Amino acid sequence: MEYNKLRNLAILGLGMAAFPVLGQHEHHQQPAKDTTNHEMHEKKADHGGMDHSKMQHGEMQPAHLMTHSFSLTLPMTRNGSGTGWQPDATPMYAYMKHSDKWNYMLHGSIFLRYTSQNFNNKNKKGADAKFSAPNWVMGMAQRQVGKNGLLNLRAMVSVDKLVDGGAGYPLLFQSGESWNNVPLVDRQHPHDLISELSVAYTQRINEKLDLTIYAGYPGEPALGPTAFMHRMSAFNNPDAVLGHHWQDATHITFGVVTAGVRYGMFKLEGSSFTGREPDENRFDFDKPRFDSYSYRLLFNPSANFAFQASRAFIKSPERLHAHDDVTRTTASVQHSAQLGGENKWISSTVLWGQNSGSHKGNSYLAESNLQLNKWAVYGRFENVQKSFNDLLEAGSDIPEYSTKESISAFTLGINRQLFSFANTLVQAGGQVSYHHVKESNSYFRNAYGKNPMSGQVYLRLTPGLMKM
Numbered sequence: 001m002e003y004n005k006l007r008n009l010a011i012l013g014l015g016m017a018a019f020p021v022l023g024q025h026e027h028h029q030q031p032a033k034d035t036t037n038h039e040m041h042e043k044k045a046d047h048g049g050m051d052h053s054k055m056q057h058g059e060m061q062p063a064h065l066m067t068h069s070f071s072l073t074l075p076m077t078r079n080g081s082g083t084g085w086q087p088d089a090t091p092m093y094a095y096m097k098h099s100d101k102w103n104y105m106l107h108g109s110i111f112l113r114y115t116s117q118n119f120n121n122k123n124k125k126g127a128d129a130k131f132s133a134p135n136w137v138m139g140m141a142q143r144q145v146g147k148n149g150l151l152n153l154r155a156m157v158s159v160d161k162l163v164d165g166g167a168g169y170p171l172l173f174q175s176g177e178s179w180n181n182v183p184l185v186d187r188q189h190p191h192d193l194i195s196e197l198s199v200a201y202t203q204r205i206n207e208k209l210d211l212t213i214y215a216g217y218p219g220e221p222a223l224g225p226t227a228f229m230h231r232m233s234a235f236n237n238p239d240a241v242l243g244h245h246w247q248d249a250t251h252i253t254f255g256v257v258t259a260g261v262r263y264g265m266f267k268l269e270g271s272s273f274t275g276r277e278p279d280e281n282r283f284d285f286d287k288p289r290f291d292s293y294s295y296r297l298l299f300n301p302s303a304n305f306a307f308q309a310s311r312a313f314i315k316s317p318e319r320l321h322a323h324d325d326v327t328r329t330t331a332s333v334q335h336s337a338q339l340g341g342e343n344k345w346i347s348s349t350v351l352w353g354q355n356s357g358s359h360k361g362n363s364y365l366a367e368s369n370l371q372l373n374k375w376a377v378y379g380r381f382e383n384v385q386k387s388f389n390d391l392l393e394a395g396s397d398i399p400e401y402s403t404k405e406s407i408s409a410f411t412l413g414i415n416r417q418l419f420s421f422a423n424t425l426v427q428a429g430g431q432v433s434y435h436h437v438k439e440s441n442s443y444f445r446n447a448y449g450k451n452p453m454s455g456q457v458y459l460r461l462t463p464g465l466m467k468m
Contacts, residue, residue, distance in 0.1 A: 030418060066103040069152045070212045071262060078300065081227040081251055083200070083212065083218030083258055085270060087336040090232050091345050091371075092466045094430035095423060097152065101143045103438075106463070108137030109229070111238040113458030117170045117186065134238045135159060136195065136229055148204040154216075155197050160190030160283040172435060172454050175390045176245040178275055180321055185391055188240045190263045190284045194218065195252050210262040215287060219256040221271035222296035225252035225313045225332035225351055232336060232347035234369045236378050236415040236429055243363030243384045246354035247330055249311070252278055255288025260455055267298040269445075275315035275325075291315040292432040305455050306334040318359075325357040338467070343373045343465050361385030361404050368387025374417040376429075382409045384406040388443050407445060408436045415460075423464040430457040 051322050068074035070083060080086045093105035116129040140155040147152050160168065169192045176190040198216035205211065217316045227248045228241045242249065253322070256273035260384070275292035294312035314326045332351040339345055348368040357362060367380035385404040413431030420426065432455040435445045 034271070040101070043406070045190050047287040065227040066105060066142065067150070068151070069140065069154075069310075070200055070214070070260070071147065071210045072144065072150050072204045073207055073210065074262075078306075079401045080215075080225070080306075080334075081230040081248075082333070083214050083222060083260055084224075084226050084296075084308065084389055085298045085300055085306045086232070086346075087225055087268065087300065087306045087334055089338055089345075090334075090336040090347060091338075091343075093235075093461050093463045094466055095426075096466065103142050104139070105140045108135070108330075109460065110135040111458045111460050113238055113456050114290055115170060115238075115454070115456035117172045117374075117454040118448065118452040119455060120451070120453045125447040125453070126170070126172045126188070126452065127307045128170040130170055133163040134169065134229075145201075150204070150383070152202070153198070153436065154200075156195040157193055157196050158191040159193065161193065164190055166280060166282070167188065168205065171239055171242075172178050172433070172448075172452055173242055173384070173386070173391060174240065174244070175386060176249065177280075177318075179280060181280075181320070183320060188244075190282055191278055192218065192252055192278050194285070196220065199243070204379040208262075208264045210260075212258075212260040212262070213258075214258040214260070216253070216256045217285065218250045218252050218254045219258075219273075221253055221256045221273040221292075221294050222258050222260070222269035223250050223328065224248040224296075224330045224353065225308055225312045225334060225349065231334070231349055231367075232238040232345075233334065233349040233369050234378075234380070235347070235369045235371070235425070236460075237367070237369075237380060237411065237413060237431065238460075239411070239433075241365055241380070242409055243351075243365055245359075246328070246355050246361065246384065247351060247362035247365070249277065249317075250294075250314070250328075255287035255290055256279065257290075268295070269298070270295045275317050276319065277317050279319060298446070303372045304337050308332050323361075324357050324359070326359065330355045337370075341373065344370060350436065359387075359390065361387075363465070376415040378413050378415070378431075380409075380411040382411075383407070391444075391447075405437060410434050420464055425460075425462050427460040427462070429460065430456065 020402045022124050042429040061382055066076045068076050069079050075088050077090050077092055089394045094105050097104045102417045111134050113129050136158040140154045142152045142179045168188045171188040172186055174188050175185050177184050196219055198219040200214040202210050215274040238307050253273045256271055258269055259273040260267055260269035272290050273292050274289040279286055292314045296310035299307040309331045312328045315327055316322050330353045334349045336347040343422050351365040362385050364383040369378040384407050387404050411431055411433040413426055415429035
């Protein structure tokens with residue numbers, strides 16, 4: 001069994017190492033006002049000899065330079081997950097390639113790691129150690145249609161199920177979804193093999209006004225900030241957030257349609273989508289239901305900040321609690337800034353998410369990643385309100401959906417680039433997490449012990465930084 005797991009990890013690592021074939025060029029990205037302007041043809045510009053690094057924000061650029069996924073006016077660095085926004089100053093780690101009409105981008109991450117949960121309370125709940133490999137790869141293709149149209153195609157895959165099994169990887173105090181008809185507790189569920197397959201079209205009306213329609217099967221509705229694995233504030237952290245099902249769990253939704261309008265610094269979006277979370281079969285396409293809806297307001301007042309507020313009315317998200325509906329509300333601020341020098345930046349996120357209904361409660365998150373070229377220091381603080389029923393095994397002598405308890409977790413990590421090849425980075429890192437629940441809570445104290453701690457060490461492969 002262990003041999004097979006190690007073999008699968010090796011195969012996945014080789015697969016990730018193989019996709020740098022798309023990263024043969026360094027590209028510079030700026031927003032395009034009119035990539036087919038006749039002045040560019042009259043000048044017969046030599047695109048290969050242009051110094052794109054000296055182009056100013058908003059200037060014309062060759063058609064082969066990629067823009068934002070849903071705007072010919074905005075920079076590609078604003079891309080988040082789904083149709084969400086990040087700050088324009090956000091760095092990007094990806095491979096790029098272009099043809100005469102199409103632009104392609106590929107990015108992703110794989111962590112080959114050993115994690116140990118609740119290592120200071122042996123024989124207590126959640127104590128688990130395992131080799132695991134959180135992973136994902138996303139590809140994107142886009143092309144301009146006429147003078148003001150933009151077509152965008154995306155696909156995201158993850159082989160979590162192959163390398164970590166149906167129950168996913170150990171993660172203390174995590175909850176959500178199921179395996180073998182039993183709720184997953186103290187584990188992060190694996191993601192589906194096909195995590196996004198979407199198409200979008202944007203029509204530019206003028207410099208300030210864009211109209212977008214997005215459809216995914218699966219895809220991500222207009223709800224919450226950029227999902228945790230795509231946020232640069234969580235760039236070097238392999239773990240999902242404990243508030244995942246309070247904040248951004250809808251990033252894989254089997255059936256979603258989103259309409260959005262951008263005016264200047266604002267974007268208003270609305271989605272119809274399937275409320276049910278993915279089932280236990282990670283290789284199929286779940287039934288689309290379109291029984292839920294959401295709306296979101298995005299606001300980027302400058303290159304360094306991205307704000308969002310959103311709300312969703314989610315029909316029957318959990319298969320094991322099919323009669324329970326959830327109203328989810330989120331608000332967040334993301335910040336990114338370049339610090340000067342090669343590969344030096346900081347990115348941070350502050351986030352609040354709330355669920356109503358039987359699993360009602362609040363979740364709070366603050367995380368940051370400080371990148372200093374080859375070294376990085378990162379941290380995450382979380383506070384989530386979960387009930388005993390969320391985290392203790394079925395059959396425990398406690399009332400269902402009983403009083404909520406506030407669980408806090410603080411994670412601190414460090415990461416170092418070992419070497420690079422073909423625009424691919426190989427990094428080594430480690431992190432430790434400290435958890436706290438009120439000592440007066442005898443249920444949690446008896447189950448988990450006092451102040452549980454978790455730790456991990458990892459090797460990571462990821463695309464290199466795109467030059468600006």
